[in-house]
Amino acid sequence: MSMIVAGVMSGTSADGINVALVRVPPDSTGRARGPSPHKGPHSDFKLLAHEEYPFPDPVRRAILGMMNAELAHVADLARLNFLLGELYAEAVAKTARKHRVKLDLVGCHGQTLYHQGVAARFLGRKLAVTWQTGEGAVIAAGLGVPVVSDFRPADIASGGKGAPLVPFLDHLLYRDRRVGRIAQNIGGIANLTAIPAGASLGQVLAFDTGPGNMVVDAVMEELFGQRYDRNGKIAASGRVLDEVIAQLLRAHFFRQKPPRTAGREEFGREYVGRFLRICGGASKSDVVATATALTARTIEDAVERFVLPKFGTRRQQRHQMIVSGGGAKNPTLMAMLRNEIAPLGIGLHFSDEFGLPAEAKEAVAFALLAHETWHRRPSNVPSATGARRAAILGKISYA
Numbered sequence: 001m002s003m004i005v006a007g008v009m010s011g012t013s014a015d016g017i018n019v020a021l022v023r024v025p026p027d028s029t030g031r032a033r034g035p036s037p038h039k040g041p042h043s044d045f046k047l048l049a050h051e052e053y054p055f056p057d058p059v060r061r062a063i064l065g066m067m068n069a070e071l072a073h074v075a076d077l078a079r080l081n082f083l084l085g086e087l088y089a090e091a092v093a094k095t096a097r098k099h100r101v102k103l104d105l106v107g108c109h110g111q112t113l114y115h116q117g118v119a120a121r122f123l124g125r126k127l128a129v130t131w132q133t134g135e136g137a138v139i140a141a142g143l144g145v146p147v148v149s150d151f152r153p154a155d156i157a158s159g160g161k162g163a164p165l166v167p168f169l170d171h172l173l174y175r176d177r178r179v180g181r182i183a184q185n186i187g188g189i190a191n192l193t194a195i196p197a198g199a200s201l202g203q204v205l206a207f208d209t210g211p212g213n214m215v216v217d218a219v220m221e222e223l224f225g226q227r228y229d230r231n232g233k234i235a236a237s238g239r240v241l242d243e244v245i246a247q248l249l250r251a252h253f254f255r256q257k258p259p260r261t262a263g264r265e266e267f268g269r270e271y272v273g274r275f276l277r278i279c280g281g282a283s284k285s286d287v288v289a290t291a292t293a294l295t296a297r298t299i300e301d302a303v304e305r306f307v308l309p310k311f312g313t314r315r316q317q318r319h320q321m322i323v324s325g326g327g328a329k330n331p332t333l334m335a336m337l338r339n340e341i342a343p344l345g346i347g348l349h350f351s352d353e354f355g356l357p358a359e360a361k362e363a364v365a366f367a368l369l370a371h372e373t374w375h376r377r378p379s380n381v382p383s384a385t386g387a388r389r390a391a392i393l394g395k396i397s398y399a
């Protein structure tokens with residue numbers, strides 16, 4: 001029987017909640033059918049609706065304050081967990097009501113407070129850890145439907161980095177017999193899934209390229225008191241400081257081989273402080289332009305270093321980059337990115353052209369991942385996360 005699943009995403013930008021309502025036919029992933037024929041970009045699930053709910057300012061400030069906080073009160077962390085559960089439930093309820101949809105299941109990513117995919121020493125042991133907050137039990141109780149949440153720990157427990165998890169959907173959507181494709185999401189962090197022509201799920205490569213909108217947003221807040229550079233207007237009026245970009249590109253992170261993951265731990269407050277110092281006395285719009293170019297340049301760099309070698313070098317072959325996430329709404333960033341990847345023989349496209357609005361894709365992914373979990377099927381992609389084995393992701397809260 002097909003199920004109607006709500007996918008809920010709130011990313012590292014902490015800008016708000018995305019809710020996608022998806023109708024998933026049984027065996028939608030093709031796993032039960034064995035080696036499936038290529039179905040082209042439109043797979044057999046259907047996006048019924050998508051809505052976005054910005055966080056109220058005080059909630060956003062609290063979330064940002066508690067990410068990687070040196071000092072955060074345990075009581076406040078516990079409260080945030082329940083508060084977010086309520087906000088997620090309200091966002092889903094509103095969306096379902098508006099579109100007159102009766103839900104069967106919810107998949108909620110939650111809000112990442114801390115993610116460290118590479119093991120580090122703690123009390124005499126080496127541990128990789130991750131923490132998403134937003135209580136599943138509260139969402140289930142609020143909506144009266146079961147909720148799958150907390151997707152990442154099972155992958156870490158299986159030896160993976162806990163991220164990225166979206167390659168499961170990317171492969172389903174974008175695999176192609178002849179064209180090599182890169183699904184590039186630009187949220188707070190930018191991450192890609194590279195799918196060589198004819199690749200099976202086990203052959204995809206996926207990793208975080210570096211900052212997405214995170215540095216631009218932080219600089220906008222610092223210099224202009226605004227959440228983000230709406231439509232890339234300010235970046236468009238500035239000049240890119242090439243020396244700054246060249247210096248930043250030398251950082252260890254960008255040379256690190258995939259799989260690799262990033263978050264506010266790498267590109268948050270401290271990084272932005274350093275970035276602003278390096279920009280020195282440059283004009284405010286030049287600083288925003290440079291932060292924007294940093295995203296485009298680091299994506300190009302990652303593609304050239306790590307993806308093109310996997311795509312092969314047959315001449316005249318065109319590859320495609322398919323962009324999703326809030327960064328797709330920034331025309332200045334998109335123009336920079338298009339220019340960066342054109343010499344690599346890669347054309348720029350938007351996930352909208354493939355039937356998924358740019359801002360909905362990640363929420364859709366968590367609906368599908370929840371669906372897999374509900375059917376007791378694994379959905380991490382070990383080649384992407386580095387896990388030793390396939391794992392069933394998430395925890396289920398029953399209504």
Ligand SMILES: Nc1ncnc2c1ncn2[C@@H]1O[C@H](COP(=O)(O)OP(=O)(O)O)[C@@H](O)[C@H]1O
Nearest residue numbers: 011012013187188213228230231325326329330
């Ligand atoms: N119209 C727009 N113009 C410029 N940037 C935008 C626009 N809409 C969204 N963004 C950017 O996208 C970000 C949110 O992207 P999103 O994909 O939701 O990231 P995350 O997954 O980290 O929450 C915003 O913080 C902003 O930087």
Ligand SMILES: [Mg+2]
Nearest residue numbers: 011013015016
């Ligand atoms: Mg967001």
